[in-house]
Amino acid sequence: MMNEGYVTVHGKRFHYTWLRDHCLCPACYHPNSSQKIYDVSLSPLPPEPTSVEEGAEELRILWKEAPPHESVFPIGWLLSHSYDPVPGPEHQSALTMWDHPWLEAHPPEHFDASSTSFESWTRQLTTLGFAIIRRLAPEDLHHWFGAIGPVHTTEYGDSSRVKPTPAAKDLAFSDAGDSLLPHTDGSYRYGERLLQFLYAHENTTVGGDSILVDGFRVARDFRLHHPNEFQVLARTPIRFRQYDKQTGYLFKHTTPILVLDGPGEVEAVYYSPKNIDWQLPFDQVAGYYQAYSLFSQYLNDPAYQHRFRMESGDCLLLQNFRVLHSRSQYDPSSGYRDFETGYVDWSYVAGRVEYRSIDSQEGP
Ligand SMILES: [Zn+2]
Structure with a gap:
């Protein structure tokens, strides 16, 4: 039925403005790319129909334009x-x-590299923020990971080896087997949302367990119990830095640790104690340390940690802007710990998941 400003079809209302903008004719809509050609700014608002005809199969609208335009x-x-x-x-x-x-109550599934489907492991990755692929041969790693999307290159190249290195430029490569606090990678680069892989080539040392923390879960509980401190972390931008003598970069990036979206939900967590560089005014320092220290206590609380051991051939995938990772201390003389890490922009994971979920009959 026709109404002022909108038409109702099977109980659903559609604005004339919306309908004119969504005209499916080839002059308004490019069928191959499914992109819009029509420019909403060229018509008076709201667009006026001359006639509206609802049939069993289609809705036909003739618009009061010169020349008249028809949408079906x-x-x-x-x-x-x-x-x-x-x-x-x-x-x-x-x-x-x-x-x-x-x-503990809902053990995460482990996926076998040779038999898992893209849908299976991405379902867990998007719901829990991580997934573990088992029995991935080292010679298949780059092909397997690269099939998700273009590899996100950093100052380390396409990937980097995380193994004991003399004069290490990052604590992760220390030859003393240092433990690492829960962190996200690359906090010192501008606003990255990355899928990260951590692949175990060899892991025979005593110690060196892998630990994951759901940053969104911690942030939710933190907000509930410490609303003021939550606001401090969400509203105060602080600086992360990385000084790299080998490649000649001093990276600096300023962001709140907890990044909120429009409605105020946490959409990203950037946290890396080894890179934090404050840069706060005098009056904010005491309050910030209070909030930061409290949040760090949550992250280090075993009640929030998933602790496990990576075996050779295991590939851990995680949302680097949600799930923090860390490792326990290990004894470098007790064996060898050789990991590899790399990234793909999360847009490619989300984009592939969306693409594969659309009904091919319906289209986008
Ligand atoms: Zn049209």
Whole structure:
């Protein structure tokens, strides 16, 4: 039925403004790329229909334009694009925030490199923020990881070896087997959202367990119990730095540790004690240390930590802007610990998951 400003089809309302903007004719919409050609700024708002005809199969609208323009919408297309009262659910799976007890009760699945499907391991990766692929041969690692998306190159190249190195430029490569506090990688580079892999070539040392922490879960509990300190971490930008004598870079990036999205939910966590460089005004320092120290206590609390041992051929995948990783101290003389790490921009993971979830009949 026709109404002021919108038309109702099968109980769903569609604004004329929206309908004119979504015209599917080849002059308004490029069918191959599914991109828009129509320029909303060229028509008066709201667009006026001369006639609206609802048939069993399609909705036809003739617009009061010179020359007159006709839009034809298949009813099925309209219903699949309905936004009344809200747009349909996204295909993305919902997050499951976890702590140690939750993972004890719901042990994460391990995926075999030779038999797992993209859908299986990405489902866990997008819900829990991490997934472990088992029995991935070292010669297959780069091909397997590169198939997800273009490799994100850093000052280390396409990937870097995490093994004991004399005069290490990062604590991760220390030849003393230092423990690492929970952290996200690359906090000193501008706003990265990366999928990270950590691959175990060899792990025969005593110690050196891998530890993961769900930064979103910690942030949620932290917000609940310490709302003021949460706001300090969410509203105060601080600086992360990396001084690299070998490649000749001094990286600096300023960001809040807890990054909030429009509605105020945590959408990214950047945290790396080894790179933190404050740069705060005098009056903020005491309060910031208070909040930061409290948040760090949460991250170091075993109740939030998933601790496990990586075996040769294991490949850990994690959302580097959600799940923090760390390792326990190890004795370098007791064996050999040789890991490799690299990244792909998270856009490629999300984009591939979305692409594979669309109904090929319906299209985007
Ligand atoms: Zn058109």
